[in-house]
Amino acid sequence: MNKDPNHVGKFWIILLAVLILLPLVFVVPILIESTGILDSKSMILTYSSYPEKPINHVWNESGYAILNITDNDFEKYPEIKELFLTRNTSIKKSDPRTDNPVLNSVQVLTRQRIDEIRDKYCIHRILYWEGEYYQAGIPYS
Numbered sequence: 001m002n003k004d005p006n007h008v009g010k011f012w013i014i015l016l017a018v019l020i021l022l023p024l025v026f027v028v029p030i031l032i033e034s035t036g037i038l039d040s041k042s043m044i045l046t047y048s049s050y051p052e053k054p055i056n057h058v059w060n061e062s063g064y065a066i067l068n069i070t071d072n073d074f075e076k077y078p079e080i081k082e083l084f085l086t087r088n089t090s091i092k093k094s095d096p097r098t099d100n101p102v103l104n105s106v107q108v109l110t111r112q113r114i115d116e117i118r119d120k121y122c123i124h125r126i127l128y129w130e131g132e133y134y135q136a137g138i139p140y141s
Contacts, residue, residue: 039111041138043122045083045104047093048133050126067121069129077117082106083136084129093132103134114138 032038050064074081087104108114118138121127127134 039114040107040109041114042105043079043083043108043117043136043138044102045087045134045136046100046102048126048135049100050133064124064126066126066128066133069127073121077121079106079108079113079117080121080136084134108138 050066069080069084074084083104083106086106088101091101091103108117122136122138125135127136
């Protein structure tokens, strides 16, 4: 048996540290997952077939909304700015060898940002910028 008088004090300090740190090991990953801080999705940009093939309602009665992309969009969402300004301009819409090519892809970080951009620019949206129609997409899985 240990006769060191500090032994009991050290034992309680170690026990207290374990009781504090052990729950953190389990709680912190759950908090990170639930907030979506570490989520990341790739957003892609393609040409839209609109207006050659007009889109009537697909999932809802109102059909697709056409959004004119402006500098305000670029200021509020740098991901949208990067998506458009760094797109592959060598791919032409009229090229018969290309069937809906991906013009660019950028990462969108955090679940909140992904949901916000998806709702505003991807779901039932056709994006109009510099005389062309585009569609953006962020996968759910």
